[in-house]
Amino acid sequence: MAVILSALVFGASFLRAAQTTVEQWGVFEVALKGPSDGNPFVDVTLTAKFSDGFRTIEVAGFYDGDGVYRVRFMPDKPGEWRYETKSNRWPLTEKSGLFTVTPATGKNHGPVRVRNTYHFAYADGTPFKPIGTTMYSWTHRPQEMEELTLKTLAASPFNKVRMCVFPQAHGVKFMPPQRWPFEGKPPRDWDFTRFNPEFFRHLEKRVADLMALGIECDLILFHPYDDDEEWGFETMSPETDDFYLRYVVARLAAYRNIWWSMGNEYDFLRTKTEADWDRYFQVVQKADPYDHLRSIHNGKLIYDHNKPWVTHVSMQNGMATEEAGRAELYRDVYRKPIVYDELKYEGNHELRWAQLSGQELVHRFWSCTVAGTYGGHSEFFEDERQVVWLAQGGELKGTSPARLAFLRKILEEGPAEGLEPHDQWQDPRIAGKSGHYYLIYLGREAPTSWDIELYRNGLQDGMQFKAEVIDTWEMTITPVDGVFTTKKKDRYYFTDAAGRAIPLPGKPYQAIRLTYVGGAAPVSTAKPPMEP
Numbered sequence: 306m307a308v309i310l311s312a313l314v315f316g317a318s319f320l321r322a323a324q325t326t327v328e329q330w331g332v333f334e335v336a337l338k339g340p341s342d343g344n345p346f347v348d349v350t351l352t353a354k355f356s357d358g359f360r361t362i363e364v365a366g367f368y369d370g371d372g373v374y375r376v377r378f379m380p381d382k383p384g385e386w387r388y389e390t391k392s393n394r395w396p397l398t399e400k401s402g403l404f405t406v407t408p409a410t411g412k413n414h415g416p417v418r419v420r421n422t423y424h425f426a427y428a429d430g431t432p433f434k435p436i437g438t439t440m441y442s443w444t445h446r447p448q449e450m451e452e453l454t455l456k457t458l459a460a461s462p463f464n465k466v467r468m469c470v471f472p473q474a475h476g477v478k479f480m481p482p483q484r485w486p487f488e489g490k491p492p493r494d495w496d497f498t499r500f501n502p503e504f505f506r507h508l509e510k511r512v513a514d515l516m517a518l519g520i521e522c523d524l525i526l527f528h529p530y531d532d533d534e535e536w537g538f539e540t541m542s543p544e545t546d547d548f549y550l551r552y553v554v555a556r557l558a559a560y561r562n563i564w565w566s567m568g569n570e571y572d573f574l575r576t577k578t579e580a581d582w583d584r585y586f587q588v589v590q591k592a593d594p595y596d597h598l599r600s601i602h603n604g605k606l607i608y609d610h611n612k613p614w615v616t617h618v619s620m621q622n623g624m625a626t627e628e629a630g631r632a633e634l635y636r637d638v639y640r641k642p643i644v645y646d647e648l649k650y651e652g653n654h655e656l657r658w659a660q661l662s663g664q665e666l667v668h669r670f671w672s673c674t675v676a677g678t679y680g681g682h683s684e685f686f687e688d689e690r691q692v693v694w695l696a697q698g699g700e701l702k703g704t705s706p707a708r709l710a711f712l713r714k715i716l717e718e719g720p721a722e723g724l725e726p727h728d729q730w731q732d733p734r735i736a737g738k739s740g741h742y743y744l745i746y747l748g749r750e751a752p753t754s755w756d757i758e759l760y761r762n763g764l765q766d767g768m769q770f771k772a773e774v775i776d777t778w779e780m781t782i783t784p785v786d787g788v789f790t791t792k793k794k795d796r797y798y799f800t801d802a803a804g805r806a807i808p809l810p811g812k813p814y815q816a817i818r819l820t821y822v823g824g825a826a827p828v829s830t831a832k833p834p835m836e837p
Contacts, residue, residue, distance in 0.1 A: 325404040330415040330428065330561045333378045333404055335388060339397045341372035346552070347498055351376065351392045357384050357406075362594050366390070366397075367555040370502035377559035379595055380406040381415070381428065412519040416561045416597060419616055423642050423677055424723030428561075432723070434716040435644060436670075436709050437465035437523065439683040441530070441569075442473040443698030444511045445482040454698030455514055461701065462710035463682070465521040467566065467646060470508065470553060474532035476697050479690040483507075486538070486549075493537045497545045505556050516562040523564040523619075523646075524557070525602070526550065526585070529573040540576050547588050554592040563597050565589050566619060570604035586614035602646060610639045617642040623649035623658070626669040629746065630733035632676035633726050643678040645669075650695060651703040652685030659685035659695070663704030664778055668748060668814060670705075670712055671777055675736040675746045677725050682709060711780040715818075719744065728760035731797075739763030740827025743770075743819040746777075751813045754806040757789055757799075759819075764791055764799045767825035772807050775816040782818075790824060 327333040335353060339345070351366030353376040366376035374397055380386055389401040409415065415428025425433040438461070443454045458466070472482040482491075484504045489495035515522045527546075531539050541549070557563050567585045568574060586599060600619035601608045610618045618639050625631045626648040635643045651666045652659035661669075670680035683695040684703040692699050716724075724736040724744060737743040740763025745755070772785035785807055792802035809815055821827060 325402075327380065327404060327406055328413060329383050329406050329409040330379055330381060330413055331406075331409075332559045333380060333386075333406075334559075335366075335376040335378075335390065335400070335402070337374045337390070337397050337400060338372055339374045339392075340394055344498055345372075345374075346500055349374070349392065349394050349397070351390065351394075351397050353378070353388050353390045355380070355386055355388045357382055357386050364559075364594050365551065365555045365592065366392075367552055368500075368502075369506070377556070379416075379559040379561060381595075382406065383408050413561070416595060417521055417564070419598070419642055421722050422640060423636055423725070425617075425642060432717075432721045433464070433521075434713070434723070435465045435521070435679045436462050436713045436716075437467060437521075437644070437646060437679075437681045438463040439467040439646065439650075439681065439695060440698040441467075441469045441525070441528070441696050442475070442482075443468060444508055445472040445484075446480050446697055447483065450480065450692075450697065450699060451511065453700065455518070457698070457700055458515075458520060459518055461706055462713045463706075464519060464713075465523055465564075466515060467523040467525060467569075467681070469525040469528050469530075469569070471528060471538045472536070473528065473530040473696055474534045475530070475693070476691040477534065479692075480697065492535055495537060497541060497548075500549075500552055505553075509557055509560070512557060512560050512563065516560060521562045521564055522560070523566050523600075524553075525566045525569045526553065526589075527568040527571070527574060527577070529570055529575075539574055543581065543584075546581070546585065550585060550588045551592050554589055558593045558595055558597065565593070565597055565599045567599070567601040569602045570621070571601050571608065572606035573604045582608065583612065583614075586612070590614050600644075610641060615641070617644060619644055619646045621645075621647035623647075623669075626672050626680065628733070628748070629672045629676045629726075629736075630729075632673050632678050633729055633733055636677060636726075644681060645673055645678060646681035647683075648673070648680055650683045650685055651705050652693075652695075654685045654687075659683075663708070664814070666703075666705045667708040667712070667777060670709060671746045671814075671816065672748065674712065674716065674724060675726070675734060675744055677723065677736055682706070708778060708780060712777070715744070715775070727762070731760065735759070737819075739830045740768070741821045743817075745817040745819070747809075747813070747815050747817075749813045751811050751815075752809050753811040754808050755817060756806045757801045757819075758794070759791070759799050761793075761797055761799060763827050763830045765825050765828050766792055766799075766802075768827065769822050769824035770819045771822050773818045773820075774807065774809060775818055776810070777814045777816055788822060789819070 345368040392398040420426035487495040488499040650659040673680040686702040720738040727735040768791040790802040
């Protein structure tokens with residue numbers, strides 16, 4: 306990571322080069338011609354130091370085939386930057402130059418970081434509230450299928466995509482992989498000391514396509530889905546695993562939309578140990594100069610997300626998301642953002658993990674939301690060519706995406722800091738920002754009214770709130786007449802001073818939004834009461 310620059314930046318060898326311009330958090334690339342004899346992936350080392358005059362950041366380069374070497378850099382600050390390369394081969398070492406970084410524009414808010422313990426924001430402070438989906442092998446399909454997937458994503462609510470580096474076996478009978486990560490021949494005749502640059506150029510193009518759409522790429526580095534194909538990517542040696550990880554990071558870390566997922570259903574990969582997964586985290590963390598988000602996704606065995614290299618929790622647990630009270634429990638255990646990337650999927654699969662109705666999937670997203678956590682989508686409606694969104698991308702067929710777009714709008718209109726459980730020990734249906742904003746999700750209940758009863762944090766007599774009834778399935782927002790004024794009810798709760806209740810339609814999947822509009826000011830909750 307960044308260190309204080311010494312008095313002599315790069316010494317007298319610095320040569321002023323033609324100035325190049327790149328946007329803040331964009332990708333600046335140095336391309337150099339070098340040796341192609343022997344095995345450049347193994348024999349040649351290349352790094353570059355980048356400086357803005359106050360810090361230096363060292364970045365690893367990589368071999369891209371045909372005698373071409375590249376170093377990619379994501380500058381985080383506008384202004385003039387300079388670089389110098391270092392290599393064990395003379396044609397690549399002590400190459401230097403200048404470039405100018407301009408302020409970010411448009412959808413460019415920088416990489417996503419953890420914010421406020423349980424939530425996310427871009428580097429420029431813009432909140433990021435994930436509504437994610439999974440398409441494991443969409444980058445391994447024919448071009449027309451991949452372009453269809455991008456078109457679908459552009460019109461979807463999804464701002465995060467989970468996808469694999471290695472191909473997945475499902476659907477290969479009709480759409481076999483177009484390219485492979487190593488030199489050699491399928492199914493298992495690979496030279497694990499030589500990468501296939503064409504494969505990685507294609508992968509990074511699709512990462513860039515997602516970035517242009519404003520979509521985060523949650524990249525799955527290992528998975529257990531070779532099935533009967535037996536390609537051998539599950540059984541590489543520890544040395545090959547680490548070699549592969551460093552190459553992927555060198556190629557892709559400069560893309561601001563990258564997240565690293567060490568493995569999907571990692572515990573189903575029987576060839577790896579817990580120590581291996583710990584090492585993968587550390588290899589990636591050390592190789593990544595930008596400290597992108599890092600996670601690991603479980604099958605049945607949950608990884609210890611308290612380990613310091615884990616930035617957020619990528620959880621598979623359908624049961625936990627059936628009710629808000631269950632969904633919030635992992636927050637208390639890990640004190641990190643919780644993303645239920647798999648809460649089961651919408652579909653008609655014979656297996657129970659992909660049998661949710663659209664209504665049930667949306668319900669689980671809302672349960673996650675008022676728990677101060679986040680949900681993940683995918684769907685499994687298979688056609689005659691075994692095309693399913695979960696594996697191949699293509700077109701969405703389910704009923705949930707439109708409702709998730711509605712939820713995303715609700716989230717983006719809410720507190721920038723993210724939703725927090727308001728009364729987690731008593732009523733987990735309520736989240737928001739105490740004294741300012743409340744989102745109450747009633748789930749499968751079907752009451753005809755809701756008596757206003759809010760836990761005391763942030764409240765005092767005389768505060769005024771407007772109320773709206775939200776139908777999470779019909780996607781409607783209905784204002785409630787009048788303004789509700791708070792009055793202390795007892796030791797714990799405030800209610801409406803006039804004793805009014807909020808009328809409801811008597812059907813499930815309703816929510817209520819309360820927004821502070823005036824009267825007495827909200828009370829600071831910087832030091833919450835000790836007594837629950």
